[in-house]
Amino acid sequence: xxxxxxxxxxxxxxxxxxxxxxxxxxxxxxxxxxxxxxxxxxxxxxxxxxxxxxxxxxxxxxxxxxxxxxxxxxxxxxxxxxxxxxxxxxxxxxxxxxxxxxxxxxxxxxxxxxxxxxxxxxxxxxxxxxxxxxxxxxxxxxxxxxxxxxxxxxxxxxxxxxxxxxxxxxxxxxxxxxxxxxxxxxxxxxxxxxxxxxxxxxxxxxxxxxxxxxxxxxxxxxxxxxxxxxxxxxxxxxxxxxxxxxxxxxxxxxxxxxxxxxxxxxxxxxxxxxxxxxxxxxxxxxxxxx
Amino acid sequence: xxxxxxxxxxxxxxxxxxxxxxxxxxxxxxxxxxxxxxxxxxxxxxxxxxxxxxxxxxxxxxxxxxxxxxxxxxxxxxxxxxxxxxxxxxxxxxxxxxxxxxxxxxxxxxxxxxxxxxxxxxxxxxxxxxxxxxxxxxxxxxxxxxxxxxxxxxxxxxxxxxxxxxxxxxxxxxxxxxxxxxxxxxxxxxxxxxxxxxxxxxxxxxxxxxxxxxxxxxxxxxxxxxxxxxxxxxxxxxxxxxxxxxxxxxxxxxxxxxxxxxxxxxxxxxxxxxxxxxxxxxxxxxxxxxxxxxxxxxxxxxxxxxxxxxxxxxxxxxxxxxxxxx
Numbered sequence: 108x109x110x111x112x113x114x115x116x117x118x119x120x121x122x123x124x125x126x127x128x129x130x131x132x133x134x135x136x137x138x139x140x141x142x143x144x145x146x147x148x149x150x151x152x153x154x155x156x157x158x159x160x161x162x163x164x165x166x167x168x169x170x171x172x173x174x175x176x177x178x179x180x181x182x183x184x185x186x187x188x189x190x191x192x193x194x195x196x197x198x199x200x201x202x203x204x205x206x207x208x209x210x211x212x213x214x215x216x217x218x219x220x221x222x223x224x225x226x227x228x229x230x231x232x233x234x235x236x237x238x239x240x241x242x243x244x245x246x247x248x249x250x251x252x253x254x255x256x257x258x259x260x261x262x263x264x265x266x267x268x269x270x271x272x273x274x275x276x277x278x279x280x281x282x283x284x285x286x287x288x289x290x291x292x293x294x295x296x297x298x299x300x301x302x303x304x305x306x307x308x309x310x311x312x313x314x315x316x317x318x319x320x321x322x323x324x325x326x327x328x329x330x331x332x333x334x335x336x337x338x339x340x341x342x343x344x345x346x347x348x349x350x351x352x353x354x355x356x357x358x359x360x361x362x363x364x365x366x367x368x369x370x371x372x373x374x375x376x377x378x379x380x381x382x383x384x385x386x387x388x389x390x391x392x393x394x395x396x397x
Numbered sequence: 398x399x400x401x402x403x404x405x406x407x408x409x410x411x412x413x414x415x416x417x418x419x420x421x422x423x424x425x426x427x428x429x430x431x432x433x434x435x436x437x438x439x440x441x442x443x444x445x446x447x448x449x450x451x452x453x454x455x456x457x458x459x460x461x462x463x464x465x466x467x468x469x470x471x472x473x474x475x476x477x478x479x480x481x482x483x484x485x486x487x488x489x490x491x492x493x494x495x496x497x498x499x500x501x502x503x504x505x506x507x508x509x510x511x512x513x514x515x516x517x518x519x520x521x522x523x524x525x526x527x528x529x530x531x532x533x534x535x536x537x538x539x540x541x542x543x544x545x546x547x548x549x550x551x552x553x554x555x556x557x558x559x560x561x562x563x564x565x566x567x568x569x570x571x572x573x574x575x576x577x578x579x580x581x582x583x584x585x586x587x588x589x590x591x592x593x594x595x596x597x598x599x600x601x602x603x604x605x606x607x608x609x610x611x612x613x614x615x616x617x618x619x620x621x622x623x624x625x626x627x628x629x630x631x632x633x634x635x636x637x638x639x640x641x642x643x644x645x646x647x648x649x650x651x652x653x654x655x656x657x658x659x660x661x662x663x664x665x666x667x668x669x670x671x672x673x674x675x676x677x678x679x680x681x682x683x684x685x686x687x688x689x690x691x692x693x694x695x696x697x698x699x700x701x702x703x704x705x706x707x708x709x710x711x712x713x714x715x716x717x718x719x720x721x722x723x
Contacts (some may be wrong), residue, residue, distance in 0.1 A: 116701040144470065144528070154625070164482065173710060178666070200595065204521075205698075207468055208468065208526055208653075209697050211646070211649070211693075212690045212694040212697065213691040213694060215646060216686075216691060216694075219684075219686040219687045222683070223683050244680040257693050270426055330532065331532065333528075334528060334529055338525075341522070366593065372540040373536075375532060375533055375536045375537075376537055378533070382525070383514050386515060386518065389629075390518050
């Protein structure tokens, strides 16, 4: 019983990282109508940024977010300007198709670049408090995992506040709904696209930092994280940005349950099955509207 | 992706032209068939073998992605399934020419498993589904079959590189012929219509689901065949290695370099890709995926027609200059 609960708890913690990662992807897809399959590579870069800041400067991984976030935001601005801005004028269907292809190429470049630069060695961030935690009825709650969960909640609240209660957020939502009408209303679409892409990559950065304190990582993890983010986005429904978080938790739980019942090796397959089932039964996603 | 308007030519010269093209093609194929007769250089034969595999794979991707406009990001899944089924049946004692089509059919069936739920929806669901399928299969196969698959000793003793070469050549030629025939069929009109504008295609009576399923089924069949030829040739390999993403990426890259949505593009792309890669592997071993990745992005953003398009543009430019100077 304890092992079951322990697994579920860990599943939830991991799921919260899936949630924040997928949120970034969903935001970019919802506003820019771009499908960035290099999203996982941005998660990977976030993890490495955290690692080097921790190793090089001795800054606590959770604190490193103060540096990693603006860094990733800036990276997002650069890649959006270079690669994705030329696509913004295309018709939606073509835009999705071309953004898929461009980001597929970008993912390859980033992954191999990281491999070349940082080598394929597995890295992990080992803090002095890594093993600490408390215990409720035999179920362990490590502090790092709790902090991870709390940070994702804070990040999501901040993003929610930004989107719902600021002028910028209003402009972003207006653009997502109808960019032509938004232009008519005097919103600078280019600016909104740029900032939104930066925010999306920053979300990937958060996921990267939290991943670095939770797991070991290598340059090739990007692919898997893209896949998880995509599955979560589909689970939530492509129109539902904040649905990504509960959907991420769900994927984390589903993987934990499958780890208990079928075996840990088949965790990834569960994601695919969930994806196909949702498409068959509820194509608008769990939290999407018709 | 734009459709080039068909040039209107004098019908007589057109017939003469097509005839000479067919004769030239027959000459090329005859030349390729004769190569093992005058050389036993294993490196050269293996290189050509790879080119044939990549022609088949990228043409297979091209049928689905280039003509029908449905981007598969997990073509490695179909390649891998073909390789796996072929390996199991063939080493189990089945004749290779029977096992191969079965491998293709199983790959096509797997395409339906992803296609039926995802094609009903618009957008990128199929791309995500294929990506997920490839990765799920890779991990599952790595768990179920973690050890190297090696041919039994009597198979190795009977190994004949020339035979593998011929089989790969035959599969590449069949794929090219099939694509040529498809281009002249009603299906192709439907695919192109879907690629350009799904709503308009549906409004003019194109059955979206059937057309997409047909494209993915045919495409995956050939991807499965390519995988089957690969596992027929490899003495030993990790069963999960044929599911890795490079088997998706390279064909996509080749199709785009050569000219996506054209018949000849994958051939030009495959020759170019293999030739450059072999050079880069020697000079810049770990840099070549980065160079190809950047090239790919540039092609998608700046030169969407690939080498074929650059070629025709050059030709037109030369003609213009000639007209001016005369």
